[in-house]
Amino acid sequence: MIPEIGQFSLILAFCFAIVQGTLPLVGVWKNKSALSNLAVPAARVQFVFIVLAFICLDYSFYANDFSVLYVASNSNSHLPLAYRLAALWGGHEGSMLLWVSILSVWTMAVTIFAKSLPDSFRVRLIAVMGMVSIGFLAFILFTSNPFERLIPAALDGRDLNPLLQDPGMVFHPPVLYMGYVGFSVAFAFAIAALMDGRLDITWARWTRPWTTVAWVFLTLGIAFGSKWAYYELGWGGWWFWDAVENASFMPWLVGTALIHSLAVTEKRNAFKVWTVLLSICAFSLSLLGTFLVRSGVLTSVHAFATDPRRGIFILLYLVVVIGGALLLFAWRAPKVGLGEKFDVVSRESMLLTNNVVLVAAAGSVLLGTLYPLLMDALGAGKISVGPPYFDAVFVAIMAPGLFLMGLGPLAKWKKASLPEIGMRLRVAALISVVSAMLIPLIMGKLTLMTAVGVFMGIWVISTSLILLRNRIKSRQLAMPNKLENIKGIPLAFYGMLLAHLGIGVFILGVTLVKGYESEQDLRMEKNDVAKAGNLTFKFEGTQEIVGPNYMSTEGTFAVTSNGNLIAVLKPEKRFYPVQGSVMTEADISPGVFKDLYVSLGEPLENGAWSVRIYIKPFVQWIWAGCILMALGGGLALTDRRYRILNKRAVNEVQALHEAFEAWVE
């Protein structure tokens, strides 16, 4: 009964999505308020039905209803409750439902928080989100129904893939999808503006907070995923340039370009067409990413052949959304206008370079990700693109952008002077060069890559701090009280500063862990001792333990430094009987300066084990950097100017607009 209610709610939600995506647009076009007023209620009713469907499916997981095919394939009665509930997004059908649920959460948020927009604009915005939703709901209903029954019911489920049985499973997918799907709001803003033919400073000011929220979620989602891979896969890597990872990274790069370009549009009324194009690209890449990851196209191109309906639907949907948006763009963009002019050396030109760099980086990742798929689809043989390609090209493209990160925020709008910026940054340059020599020497050895990496990291951090000092200094005359001066600087500025510091911290983490990690694979018997640097790892034997749905062999390793015990690590080798699979659970002692990482390989004769011992210096800085970036985004959101986007200002704009229209006619 419950699954049928869920199915029925999805169908109703689909009907309301159609209403939301079509009638209000007709209403705005024909100026019939009865139709355009449907947008908000239709979106809210759709939200209610999708939430109901979500609850129904999760209830089936909770109640172990193995007469539902999807539950039987992704859960098991012995699976702990939290994982049973999270198993909803453990497979293709459920993760599509999660996607569409989050889309309706965003739409709901738009209906609640975007009250200050002019009515016609708001209606179009909601209608565009309705159209996106129609496609996804149709995809679920016609090709990937999560409520399909299994008759006769299975006695027990096939269990959730043991790799996914981890707290990361509870947080990573929803947070990542909040980011992916969040770009649909920026996309809808862009499409609505193209329909409207109006794109000005107010538009950018409305769009910015929504884009920043989505970006913050995406940043956190990717960071969670990377951290999860680090401790779960058992070999200590944190990024593999795997196609699935790239799928989430491309929208992030374009999204980052978008927030910067939006800033220019808001402050200078420039980059307008470019901003719109980026909004479309960010969401298109999100769509591409979702489908690459979840449709099975990536793990095997033959997924197209096994369920041709699914593959063709995906292609059609991508063509309609991306193609339609770009067509509208080509048709309407000339109307929007290019915006204000600026000099070759100015903050605008530096931000433009930043955008070009980020988009080029996304393009090179796209090439490496799609090329093997394309070759395979054309029958030109199977190839793969190795991580060295991504490492080399990505670093080479990003390096000039990172260098400009130091100059950009100090440059004046419209026209800046390079010598002046150079004067201000000479201390930062000195600090960066000295650290680029010193830090690698302290860590062990100096190589070109580590020197360049440390230089970039310290450069970004030191220029950010100098920027803060400059800002305080420039306000000193107007505000002699130091505390008030510091408090008076807009939060958006601190947000930017924090996010940039995060980039610096991230670069340092990546450089130092790549340059100075040590990895050993060893054969160890009980009481054997392994040395790594000045640390000693002693293998104290194994014991058997029993978990809720697995059996496990747990090893004990005592780590000592100069005879002092500093950590006891207990890595596990788990056996999950339902799927008959073995899982490695590494144990990690995290630290600010280094992580100690031990994982068990395989049992050998005489109670010996093959053992992996890693030392990962500064690896935590990678995720700390991501968290700083996300915090920066969050801080920027609390800036006063978004809160005082009050009705009055908007009414004034609207009155002006109407007066202008009347005058044109």
Add this chain to the structure above:
Amino acid sequence: MKARHKRFGLIATGLILLVIATVLITKSFRSNLVFFFTPTQVEKGEAPKSGSFRIGGLVENGSLKRLPDGLHVQFKVTDTAKSMLVQYKGILPDLFKEGKGVVAEGKLNQNGMFEADQVLAKHDENYMPPEAASAIAQAKANKAKESVQ
């Protein structure tokens, strides 16, 4: 300098940078493409004699051997028609099993043995790496052709 000259200089610099970037990217791209071969193709000598490539197929039943040092392993990869010996030093992935699909990346050594520096057997029990699946499909197609002749 006139504004027109300035603009020309700017566009020219931009174009030159673009060309350099494209050349570098394509070069790095080419040199990092890893091609895939089936054991049958390797036996026919189609695989590169030096340089990395990927092989795929099933781990032959009963072929997994651990050398005395406990860290080197040897196993045979088969596409059901031909099989080849692979040696690997290190810890095998959790889902590596005899009779299951596997993909290995590495080089041929002087004795014609494949020395893998990476062994992939990914994510999920039912999942067959696409390269492995295609190796087996190719071998079957060849067999069918031979039996017709």
